[in-house]
Amino acid sequence: MAHIEHNATVQQESVLATNKVLKNTYMLLSMTLLFSAVAAMAAMALNVPRGAALIMSLAAIGIVWFVLPRTYNKASGIVWAFAFTGLLGASLGPMLSMYLALPNGASYVAQALGGTAIITFGLSFYALTTKKDFSFLGGFIMVGVLVLIVGMIANLFFGSALGSVMISGGVVLVMSLAILFDTSRIINGGETNYIRATVSLYLDIYNIFVHLLHLIAVFSGND
Numbered sequence: 001m002a003h004i005e006h007n008a009t010v011q012q013e014s015v016l017a018t019n020k021v022l023k024n025t026y027m028l029l030s031m032t033l034l035f036s037a038v039a040a041m042a043a044m045a046l047n048v049p050r051g052a053a054l055i056m057s058l059a060a061i062g063i064v065w066f067v068l069p070r071t072y073n074k075a076s077g078i079v080w081a082f083a084f085t086g087l088l089g090a091s092l093g094p095m096l097s098m099y100l101a102l103p104n105g106a107s108y109v110a111q112a113l114g115g116t117a118i119i120t121f122g123l124s125f126y127a128l129t130t131k132k133d134f135s136f137l138g139g140f141i142m143v144g145v146l147v148l149i150v151g152m153i154a155n156l157f158f159g160s161a162l163g164s165v166m167i168s169g170g171v172v173l174v175m176s177l178a179i180l181f182d183t184s185r186i187i188n189g190g191e192t193n194y195i196r197a198t199v200s201l202y203l204d205i206y207n208i209f210v211h212l213l214h215l216i217a218v219f220s221g222n223d
Contacts, residue, residue, distance in 0.1 A: 022186050024194035028081065029201055035082055036089030036202075043093025044100075053091040060087040068199060077195040085202055092210070099217060108220065112213035119176055119212075120205055127183035134184035137177050144174040165218055168211035175211075178204045 043053070063084045071077035099105045127134065148170050155163045182200045185191040191200075 017192070018187065018189055021192055021194050021197065025186060025197040025201070028078065028194060028198040032081060032085040032198060032202055033205065036085045036206075039086045039089035040092045040096060043090040044097050046093075047097070048090065048093045050094045053094045056087045056091040060084050060091065063087070064199060064203075068195070072193050072196045081195055081199060084199065088202075088206060095210070099213060102217065104220065108213060108216050111216050112209055115212050115216075116205060116209040119172075119208055120179060123176060123179045124183050127180050127187065131187055132184065133188050134177075134180045135188070135190060137181045141174055141178050141181055144170065144177075148174065161218075165215065168214045168218075171207050171211040172215070175204045175207045 063080055067080050068077065068084065071080050096109060099108055102108065148167060151163065151167050151170070155167060179201065182191070182197065182204060186197050191197045
């Protein structure tokens with residue numbers, strides 16, 4: 001009897017810990033997405049050049065590779081998460097300005113935002129309600145990311161419009177699966193650090209938005 005009660009207590013504590021990680025993740029994710037949007041608007045208002053945007057992107061990569069892994073379990077990790085998402089958001093400034101300058105450009109951006117929101121909420125809701133374990137997607141996502149990186153590098157030399165569309169479609173697909181994977185890890189206890197979970201989900205959403213915007217513009221005949 002005591003053994004059963006102990007197991008029930010452990011299970012309850014595990015559920016509470018998972019719910020706490022989930023709550024903190026979505027709270028921090030919401031704040032970083034808002035901060036990123038503000039940074040993007042500020043970059044557009046300041047007319048930040050593409051060179052500066054590239055530097056900010058490289059700085060963000062440096063943070064996610066070398067700084068955040070050392071601060072995930074520290075309070076400073078939250079500050080670095082905001083720095084990372086703010087830099088990536090600001091780096092979108094020149095790209096968004098370019099799209100907004102197109103005929104119906106504001107519509108393209110709105111459609112990309114709406115599409116990204118639908119994909120994110122839809123897949124997150126599915127993972128949360130079904131509570132299925134999508135850990136099996138990890139290997140596929142890793143291979144997919146590597147293939148996409150090789151494709152992007154190759155397309156820098158070939159400059160194929162079709163290749164660009166295929167890459168963007170692949171990114172949207174792989175990052176959508178990554179949302180299922182990352183959300184599932186939180187629900188099933190595979191991810192216990194909400195800062196790391198936030199950064200992972202932010203990258204999924206960021207990449208979906210960027211490449212969905214590209215696809216919308218292409219199929220509208222304005223890219």
